[in-house]
Structure formats: C-alpha cells, structure tokens
Amino acid sequence: MRKLIAITLVLIIIGVASISLAQESLKPRIKTLVVLGRGIVTSSDPANFKMLKVGIAKVIVSLGGNETELAAGILHLDSDGYRLRNIQTTNDTASADIYLNDTMIGTLSISSTLKGDHLIWFGTIKINDQNWNAYILESERKAKPEEAAEKIEDLCESSPERCKDIARGIGNRFCEKVEDRSCREKIREYCNENPTDERCKSVFRLFCKDNLEDERCRKELKEFCVDNSTDERCVRFCIKYPKVCRSATTTTTTETEEEETTTTTTQTTTTTTETTTTTTNTTNTQTTTTTGSENRTGNNTGQG
Numbered sequence: 001m002r003k004l005i006a007i008t009l010v011l012i013i014i015g016v017a018s019i020s021l022a023q024e025s026l027k028p029r030i031k032t033l034v035v036l037g038r039g040i041v042t043s044s045d046p047a048n049f050k051m052l053k054v055g056i057a058k059v060i061v062s063l064g065g066n067e068t069e070l071a072a073g074i075l076h077l078d079s080d081g082y083r084l085r086n087i088q089t090t091n092d093t094a095s096a097d098i099y100l101n102d103t104m105i106g107t108l109s110i111s112s113t114l115k116g117d118h119l120i121w122f123g124t125i126k127i128n129d130q131n132w133n134a135y136i137l138e139s140e141r142k143a144k145p146e147e148a149a150e151k152i153e154d155l156c157e158s159s160p161e162r163c164k165d166i167a168r169g170i171g172n173r174f175c176e177k178v179e180d181r182s183c184r185e186k187i188r189e190y191c192n193e194n195p196t197d198e199r200c201k202s203v204f205r206l207f208c209k210d211n212l213e214d215e216r217c218r219k220e221l222k223e224f225c226v227d228n229s230t231d232e233r234c235v236r237f238c239i240k241y242p243k244v245c246r247s248a249t250t251t252t253t254t255e256t257e258e259e260e261t262t263t264t265t266t267q268t269t270t271t272t273t274e275t276t277t278t279t280t281n282t283t284n285t286q287t288t289t290t291t292g293s294e295n296r297t298g299n300n301t302g303q304g
Helices: 002-013 145-158 160-174 181-193 198-208 215-225 232-240 242-303
Strands: 019-021 024-042 049-063 066-077 080-089 093-100 103-115 118-127 130-138
Touching: 024 066, 024 080, 024 118, 024 145, 024 215, 049 080, 049 130, 066 118, 080 103, 093 118, 103 130, 145 160, 145 181, 145 198, 160 198, 181 198, 198 215, 198 232, 215 232, 215 242, 232 242
Parallel strands: none
Antiparallel strands: 019 024, 024 049, 024 130, 049 066, 066 080, 080 093, 093 103, 103 118, 118 130
16 A cells, blocks of 8 residues: 555656556545655765655545545655655654665655755665765645645635635635535635636635645745735744745845935935036136126226
8 A cells, every 4th residue: 555655656746646556546635745856965975975856745545435644755866766654744854764665774854944045955864774964955846726726625624714704706606605515616626727816826825824844835935925924824934934034025125225325326416416517607707707807907008
C-alpha cells in the first residue's frame, strides 16, 4: 500500500489525477503539500555534492470506497530514488526515515527559513552512514483549480457561517444554504471552472490563513500579503514570514522618500531662478542710471 502511495505522490506532483493499479482505481488527492523542491546536499569536501529533489505530502486515497490518509514522500539524490516513511511534519520542520525498497538506509531532518523572499529548507540527510548537509529551494507550487475548489468546499463545510459571509455572491447564484452539501458542491464546481474569480480566491485565502503548513497556501499568501499585509488573512503569515510583508512597507517608504526628495529639488530650482531674475533687474537699473548721467553731461557741454 505504501509503495502505491509513493508512486501516487510522484504522479500527483507531475499532474496526474488518478491511475489504475492491479485493476483497482486508486484516486489520490493531496490534503497538504508540505515540502516540494530541489537543491543540493554537500559534505565536508566542497567538491563532493549531489543534486537533491524532495516531495512530502499528506495524501488522501480512496480505495474500494474507503478513504485513507497517509503521509508519503520521495527523495532523489542525483539519479538514485528513495522513499520516505514514518514522516513527521510541523509548519517549520519535517523528518522521515529513508528507505531503499523495504530496507531503511538513513534519515532526513529539515527545517524551513526565509532567505530574502525565498523559502529554504535546510538540515541533514544521513544515508548508509554518510552525513550530508541539505539545502532545498521550495518550488512554490500553486494550487491547481480543482485543489483550490476542494479546499473552498472543505472550509464551507467546517465553517458555513464564515464561508457564507465571504462566498455569498457565489452561493446566491446557485443556492442559499451553504450548510447543504448540494450547495457546497455547486460552489466547488463554480470555483473549479472560474479559478480567477475574486470571490473564489478570497475564500481560498481564508482557508490558507490557518493552513500555512501547505506549500500551496504559502505561495498564495506570499503573493497576496506582500501588498495586503494588514488584511486579517495575512496576520499569521506576516508573523511567521515578516520579511515578506516588511518588503512591501520598505518599498512604499522608499518611494515616498524619493517623491519628497524630488519635490525639494524642484523648490530649490525655483529659488535659484528667482535669484537670477533679481540679479538681472539690478543690472538693468545700473545701466539706466549711467545712461542718464551721460545725457546730463552732454547737455552741460553744449551750454558751455
């Protein structure tokens, strides 16, 4: 079963919705995409490094009419592939045992941090008694329309009143009672077909504010909160990733300072122009006075 889940995770990552294995329909869906990215592992020798790819997710699988939730993961070092088991995750950390076939050969332990505006997972990987330092750049995978629509439906089911306030425009088109399953299904259908509708995006962000463990939510809120840091959906995100939200404030402050500097420069230029005009007027006055004196002198000579 876990082998099927690992294969399923690979297929989900590349966009396959469902597969048929052993004449059974395995219909997986991602509940939480915890880690997805690529990077490198390094040893104490700078010349000794490998390319790294990691994917960790909580997956819900429908098999034979029953739903099962499992954590699944894959890891690639260069061309060698491994499966991850016994996965433990939080908003900031992930750990797992590394398996080759059915044999445990190592461990993974990583934490997340923000460098600039990029989320980096860093930590250690131990395989066959060799220790590596791991650095993974998060891929920032966005939610697919059907995934976002599913989360919107989940939110409407768990918090119908909260969903009703934000999704009223969507619901009124098809139904009035968000508490009804048929209404939520119509909302899901609408948002799947209209992923750019601001009402759908607003509800998805409301779901995301309490699900920062999900990479798709981090991506959505990162794009939204950089320009809307005071929005209530951004409070937790901005506390967790203050540098992302602070960058918008810094940019605004810099632009304001540049505008003030430009205004000051313009005022200085105006003052200089006024000074030049005054000097010119003074020169003209002196010229007139001199000319008058010459005329009087000429008249006196003529009289003599």
